Amino acid sequence: MPFSDFISALKDNPYFGAGFGLVGVGTALALARKGAQIGMVAFRRHYMITLEVPSKDKSYHWLLNWISHHAKHTQHLSVETSYLQHESGRISTKFDFVPSPGNHFIWYRRKWIRIERNREKQMLDLHTGTPWESVTFTAFGTKRDIFFNILQEARALALQQQEGKTVMYTAMGAEWRQFGFPRRRRPLRSVVLEEGVSEKIVQDVKGFIDNPKWYTDRGIPYRRGYLLYGPPGCGKSSFITALAGELEYSICLMSLSDGSLSDDRLNHLLSVAPQQSIILLEDVDAAFVSRDLAKQNPTAYQGMGRLTFSGLLNALDGVASTEARIVFMTTNHIDRKSFNTTRDKSSGIWQNMLKARRIKSIRIGKHYLWTWSLTMDFPLYE
Numbered sequence: 521m522p523f524s525d526f527i528s529a530l531k532d533n534p535y536f537g538a539g540f541g542l543v544g545v546g547t548a549l550a551l552a553r554k555g556a557q558i559g560m561v562a563f564r565r566h567y568m569i570t571l572e573v574p575s576k577d578k579s580y581h582w583l584l585n586w587i588s589h590h591a592k593h594t595q596h597l598s599v600e601t602s603y604l605q606h607e608s609g610r611i612s613t614k615f616d617f618v619p620s621p622g623n624h625f626i627w628y629r630r631k632w633i634r635i636e637r638n639r640e641k642q643m644l645d646l647h648t649g650t651p652w653e654s655v656t657f658t659a660f661g662t663k664r665d666i667f668f669n670i671l672q673e674a675r676a677l678a679l680q681q682q683e684g685k686t687v688m689y690t691a692m693g694a695e696w697r698q699f700g701f702p703r704r705r706r707p708l709r710s711v712v713l714e715e716g717v718s719e720k721i722v723q724d725v726k727g728f729i730d731n732p733k734w735y736t737d738r739g740i741p742y743r744r745g746y747l748l749y750g751p752p753g754c755g756k757s758s759f760i761t762a763l764a765g766e767l768e769y770s771i772c773l774m775s776l777s778d779g780s781l782s783d784d785r786l787n788h789l790l791s792v793a794p795q796q797s798i799i800l801l802e803d804v805d806a807a808f809v810s811r812d813l814a815k816q817n818p819t820a821y822q823g824m825g826r827l828t829f830s831g832l833l834n835a836l837d838g839v840a841s842t843e844a845r846i847v848f849m850t851t852n853h854i855d856r857k858s859f860n861t862t863r864d865k866s867s868g869i870w871q872n873m874l875k876a877r878r879i880k881s882i883r884i885g886k887h888y889l890w891t892w893s894l895t896m897d898f899p900l901y902e
Contacts, residue, residue: 568660571667575653576695579671583655584618586674587635590628596620621653631666634658686761687770689797691781691789696772705765711758718759721746722766725846729767732844742843745836747804749854756850760800769846770797776804776827783831790835791842798846804832805851 573580598620601613621639625632640652659666685702708718728744735742748756764771772793775781793799835841 567662568658569662569664569667571657573655573657575650579674580653580655582674582678583670586670586677587624587626587655588616588618589677590626591619591624591635594619594624596622596624628670629666631659631661633666686764689770689772689794691772691774691778694785694788695792696789696794699773703761705768706758706762708762708766711755711762713755713759721759722763725763725767728846741837741841743837743841743845743847745847745849747849747851749851752852757800757802760798760848760850764798767798768796770794772797772799774799774801776801776832779826782826783828783835786827786831787835787838787840790845790847791840793842793845795844798848801847801849803851804849805853 573583596619597617600616600618619635619637621637624635624637626635627633634657636656636658638654638656657667657670682702684705686705687702688699689696690699708722711718725744732742748759750756761771763769774786774789776786790799836847
């Protein structure tokens with residue numbers, strides 16, 4: 521039987537024709553699907569732009585707030601509950617709705633933007649215990665301006681909520697994270713110190729901020745340190761808070777008595793502190809008490825801290841210390857051995873914040889009585 525006749529016989533066979541047709545249709549569909557996938561990948565690569573923001577980035581919470589502000593009609597939400605304690609002691613609850621994990625679409629400047637919020641349940645932040653998250657923006661086009669505008673608007677919206685307030689940061693692992701809500705700025709006049717003390721420090725800090733070239737021309741490291749000492753309640757921390765409000769700076773609060781704080785971690789935290797911020801190290805003397813007593817009772821003081829006083833000094837004024845930085849330290853016990861033996865090595869101003877004397881008490885009374893009289897709406901005469 522010739523081969524041509526065999527082919528003709530197969531064509532006339534209905535079972536073979538049906539099977540061959542199914543195979544052909546299946547192959548065509550598979551090729552079409554593969555071609556569509558390749559085409560979609562090529563289209564996304566050449567005609568779409570994406571931006572991924574991990575939860576570790578500082579702009580992540582800004583963008584969540586921005587998305588909540590623009591995606592008001594989204595039906596998939598997550599809630600963030602926070603407590604706000606007022607100065608009177610009253611506690612109020614605040615609920616913030618943010619987009620839940622998944623896909624969201626926003627019409628922004630005549631363009632559709634696809635926003636995908638991902639949450640990795642198997643990856644956790646070791647410091648906060650929260651799952652690792654990221655937000656991905658996808659838009660048509662190849663220009664990055666749209667993402668730059670979104671970041672600018674998100675930043676402006678976040679700063680608008682912090683306007684006129686002081687932001688507090690605390691050390692969390694190897695980075696700084698915002699602590700609580702921004703606080704209303706405290707005026708300098710509300711902190712009454714000895715005559716001329718406040719003006720002296722404020723003038724020195726502003727002179728340091730306004731004259732970086734003076735340090736550069738003379739080869740002097742551009743950093744400034746202050747040590748405020750005195751008995752408890754004399755206004756050390758209150759003055760620093762008011763000073764940050766006067767300068768419109770934030771405050772980075774760090775506890776040197778943290779058992780996990782080492783010399784390397786301290787140096788790293790000082791190097792990555794947010795710009796335009798005051799680094800506050802409170803009660804620095806308490807961090808080294810265990811070092812003096814460890815020789816007498818090693819078991820009782822084991823694991824209380826790995827930070828050394830020489831490591832602190834090197835982080836503040838060593839070769840690897842950063843510039844354009846303002847550090848304030850406070851202590852209640854300036855007579856400790858560590859301070860007396862290293863007084864000459866300290867860089868900056870040592871200021872004694874004495875207790876209120878009679879003239880200081882009069883100034884405090886006048887300030888708060890005058891504020892009270894304005895509240896009660898009747899004049900206060902001397």
